Amino acid sequence: MFDDRADAGERLAAELEARDLEIDVVLGIPRGALPVARPVADALDAELDVVVARKLGAPGNPELALGAVASDGSVWYNDDLIARVDVPEEYLEEVRTEEAENARQKAARYRETEGLPELEGKRVAVVDDGVATGATATACLRQVQESGAAWVGLAVPVGSPRSVDQLERETDELIALQAPADFRAVGQYYRNFGQVTDEEAIAYLDRDG
The missing domain is CATH 3.40.50.2020 (Rossmann fold)
Incomplete structure (x- = not known):
């Protein structure tokens, strides 16, 4: 502790x-x-x-990390989890774009x-x-x-x-x-x-x- x-x-x-x-x-x-x-x-x-990186939250459960995207736009996906929860490709692209920009802005702030x-x-x-x-x-x-x-x-x-x-x-x-x-x-x-x-x-x- x-x-x-x-x-x-x-x-x-x-x-x-x-x-x-x-x-x-x-x-x-x-x-x-x-x-x-x-x-x-x-x-x-x-x-x-x-x-800086930002978590890619699952639909309806933002704390469940489908992956994460860094401030340079590079992304890591948890492929096993994505397959299990059956996430649409369109959702992944949308959340990746949004969180990549959030990560970039946070890095610039720091x-x-x-x-x-x-x-x-x-x-x-x-x-x-x-x-x-x-x-x-x-x-x-x-x-x-x-x-x-x-x-x-x-x-x-x-x-x-x-x-x-x-x-x-x-x-x-x-x-x-x-x-x-x-x-x-x-x-x-x-x-x-x-x-x-x-x-x-x-x-x-x-x-x-």
């Missing part, structure tokens, strides 16, 4: 330091990851920035330029406050992988065992402090898991490391 996102970030930072990982850039997934990513970036003396920072040849750690379905993290990781980064890792305080297993295939190294068998939702492993506003998240980027 983590007290809050700052506590989770400090514990995550300690784990990365213990692994003696050299990281050039830490990318938090807005909004909730920024309070977690700030202590990690500070401990590793790394630049802190963001990578930084002066759209897209990712320069990552060519750098060692990059993507950080989130936890993974449930793993859809957003997958889209973010694939965007970073395409950037020319030399090494891409994912660091999270907690995740579902299934998602952690799947995400390991998307990374050079995955660090998850907890992957409990009875996982139901990320928030159940935090005493305080309040919403983080865009303004609060952006403030973490403005801090000097």
